[in-house]
Amino acid sequence: MSHAGPARRWSGLAVLAGLAGVFWSQVRWARVSNFGGYDEWLILWLTSRGIVSFPYARRPLELVWALPAPLLFPHRWLGFRLLHAAYLFLGALLFYRLCRRLIPRHLPIAFLAAAFSLTWAPSDPVRLQLVESIGYAGVTFGSLLALLLLVESWPARSPLGLAAGMGVGFATTLGYESVLPLLAAGALLLWMAAAEKPRRLWVWMALWEGMVGLAAARILWQFLGTGSYQGAMGLDWRPLAVGARLLHQYALHLRPLAMLPEGTLAPALVSAITAAAAVALATVRRGEILAGPDARPRCVALMALGLALAGCGYAFFVLSAGVREAERTEFLSAPGIGLFLAASAGLVATAMPVRLRGPALAAAAAWIVGVGTAHVVARQREWDATSAYPGQKRALAGLVAAVPDVRPHTLVVLLDEPKSWPATFGFRAAVEYLYQRRATGIVMGAWPYLFPTYFTPDGIRTEPHPEIQAPWDCPPTRHRYDEVVVARIAAAGTLQVLDRWPAEELSALPRGAAYAPRARIVSGSPPRDEPEILAAP
Secondary structure (H helix, E strand, O other), X not given: XXXXXXXXXXXXHHHHHHHHHHHHHHHOOOOOOOOOOXXXXXXXXXXXXXXXXXXXXXXXXXXXXXXXXXXXXOOOOHHHHHXXXXXXXXXXXXXXXXXXXXXXXXXXHHHHHHHHHHHOOOOOHHHHOOOOOHHHHHHHXXXXXXXXXXXXXXXOOOHHHHHHHHHHHHHHHOOOHHHHHHHHOHHHHHHHHOOOOOHHHHHXXXXXXXXXXXXXXXXXXXXXXXXXXOHHHOEOOOHHHHHHHHHHHHHHHHHHHHOOOOOOHHHHHHXXXXXXXXXXXXXXXXXXXXXXXXXXXXXXXXXXXXXXXHHHHHOOHHHEOOOXXXXXXXXXXXXXXXXXXXXXXXXXHHOOXXXXXXXHHHHHHHHHHHHHHHHHHHHHHHHHHHOOHHHHHHHHHHHHHHOOEEOOOEEEEEEEXXXXXXXXXXXXXXXXXXXXXXXXXXXXXXEOOOOOEEEEOOEEEEOOOHHHHOOOOOOOEEEOHHHEEEEEEOOOOOEEEOOOOOHHHHOOOOOOOOOOHHHOEEOOOOOOOXXXXXXOO
């Protein structure tokens, strides 16, 4: 009787449990209330209405990855947290399977690569900004799914699988153009994974790269277009400058391996022990580890491949002179860096006696995952001190308490002393969400991007960016001064509706204009579900 079936099932369950363990030991430290203050309420407002496009950025599917969150958990931030974690974890499982295709005889390297892709992003603060970065987690998952479909389609000789991979890959580029270089590496991955290389393989690769070329042509058209969002990012094509920024990203990603932030030893130890146990669990029935004459050269080749894949993840970012740190750069690059670290650990282990190779890999996993968790804990402490969520929540909770409901076509003007709202579009989205679009809002002194507003003799006029007016259903508006409610939130966090027009801050009312905020406020309306989102992060 063959034991292959039970052994495979054990291996699969062990990998699943091991990856889940190391991921949970780290992800539990991140909070969904890590708000940068700009996009969180905008994302909620749009996805709760089924809108997924950012037309001004030419990204018709940018929010498709966030769309399930408000549908599964209405009026809760919890959905974003769970969905973000799901994309990262499922992406790691896909990457594990992809690595198994590349290195079928060396499961420990595949397991470590997946584990490190989950847990090693030490310098990217956006990785912990769960609502804002759900799209980045989503496109990373989408890219890995597309690449796996490509690689799996070849041994199955499945044109349908190839077409599915091409479809997923192209759709992913419609959400975020930075995935393109990683997808372009698909032909290389297919070549490395193929046991035989007949002429038909070249057809497979050509079809894939044709899809990549089509997506690239579309993206290039965006870059060259007038008023391009991407073109306004300060592109710098000088080869030496691009190369220097690329090396800097590698350094930001790898240098923290030698750093243990202060006060993080306890959580690091928990993750380290979990990682070592996970490696032991995943390899306990694997016999000799990294055996065979090909182990060492294979590890060297995988190190090079990992660095190349990471470079593909960084590629679009380093074209911009404005990208100096690791913000957003350690999502798409994480699989490549994970593979590089796993192969590096494997190379070191091959220099040891066979009986010590398993413990050596477990020690490498313990250090990398443990230090990765230490950096997450340190980053979370920074977010605890800087997150915009507490201030924004106080402002909105105070507003809902002072203004339970409003008459349709009301404008809320916020005087924001704590500066909790850096951009008007965030507050506008929150107000429209909470009041079911019967009201909208502006923040005086905040960035007016997308929604420039003008005080005129006949009212307050807002002219949204032309490209979002129809897709987001936000036409230009004019509110008479008697349709306005002015609220001030003090530095201490208390909000008050102003019964008198604050002429010293907003200039005097035009002749003949009236300001009557209490006439806009409605009490006793049926309770709404939307304010429930303010109850807990």
